[in-house]
Amino acid sequence: MKKVISIAMVSLFWMFSCQQTAVPVTTKAAVTDTISTPKKEAKLIANDAAAILAQKEVPILCYHNIKDFSASAGEMTKTYTVKPANFAEQMKALADAGYHSILPDQLYNYLVYNKALPEKPVMITFDDTRGEQYSIGAAEMKKYNFKGVFFVMTVSINRPNYLSTAEIKDLSDSGNCIAAHTWDHHMVTKYGGEDWNTQLVKPKARLEEIIGKPITDFAYPFGLWNAAAIPEIKKSGYKMAYILSTKRDSIDPLFTVRRMIVSGNWSTDRMMKAMETTFSNTK
Template sequence: MKYLILLFVMALAAKNASAQNIPVLCYHQIYTGGNHKNDLLHISWEQLNNQLKTLADSGYHTILPDELLMYLTEKKTISPGSFIITFDDSHKEHFSIADSLLRRYGFRGVFFVMTVTIEKPGYMTAAQIKELAGHGHIVAAHTWDHPHLYTTGKMDWEKQLIHPRKVLEKITGKPVWYFAYPFGEWNDTIISYLKKNGYRAAFQLNGRRENTVYTIRRMMVDGRWSGTRLQQEMTRFNKGD
């Protein structure tokens, strides 16, 4: 009987996870000046500000991964307008620009950090990462050096999964429960190691939908989108498009 109950609970969690309709936004590099053009990997300070202001003015508000996980697995109620905002790859502008803009609009974000970059030119320092956590953001793991995972499934698990988590926990003084796959590439092997090593959930990009909290989908936000266009794309995401 206990086994049947366990199977039912697992099936219910899978069903809820497959119904993910909370937008999870993904940003990479933020720039100032004319060194880049807005695209899928780059967004100007002005454009990011415009997108966030539009969302705030329209009544959107951020939630954090713990809340998303309870929504997906326990059917906890999430209020309309909820979304998650994430930043990948540890760029220094995530602290110098994104943090201040998020706080301006009352948002909190998730920062997926590659630990190989800490203290290197162009990337965040340990002190900045600690300050992000102190501002109420979530600091999460993004491997040590961003390797490809999908084609081979081979990986130095200590180097890429376990050590980065320990480093970030030492810096922030807080547990690290969440992980983002480099390039959005994932497979059953890495999921098994994430579970084994205590990660609660993991985030991909716009890949295939799966009934698991270890393949939570994210929207790659195009830096060319206006705030209105971003809202439209988030609505499409809500509908499962």
């Protein structure tokens, strides 16, 4: 009987030993080998001014008023006002031609870091805070999934026929870009002393308060700029500034980005041809 018990105990011992040795042993080295080392992201190298100027320009349209006017209206009105029906026709023409709207952050990354843009990019911008830019402009663009850039004069906010704080916030929340256009549209070339704070810093802070996002873009009133303004604009926290269809600065092209005013005198066909001609080269 004792012999039988002894044989059984030996059998159990060997069975237990086999089960123990069947479990693989994981060493510290083995665990380390299974952990993948995160790859370091390549550091982006920014283009210099010459490389930015060499990039093909993106068409940037500039609208002001969108409303009807009579044949007897003055030339200034006709130049700066596009009739609602014509604006609608122009947006449709852009969509039919295969254009895709882009926003300033996309333009910045394209110019500075060579990031890709959609096929046939266009930027659609609005100056001077007019109310119809929201009620007509944004509504019409929405039909084609276009987004726009709205350059706001903060002195005009909440005045009759101008954008309200609620409309500005809604434009931003809907994916459009809100940008600065000074406090009261005084020419940058005449600034001095406290003007920089009044016209650049405070409007930026006011708009950021309304939309809860950084304001990074600025449009010069009348498209006029000078070399003295650019350091002040940079110091105020803007990344790009926009002129009209004049020559860009060879030192600071990001602060002299060109736009084209869309005249109310133009047919849609002429607008399309003017856009293609204005932005047909890289200089």
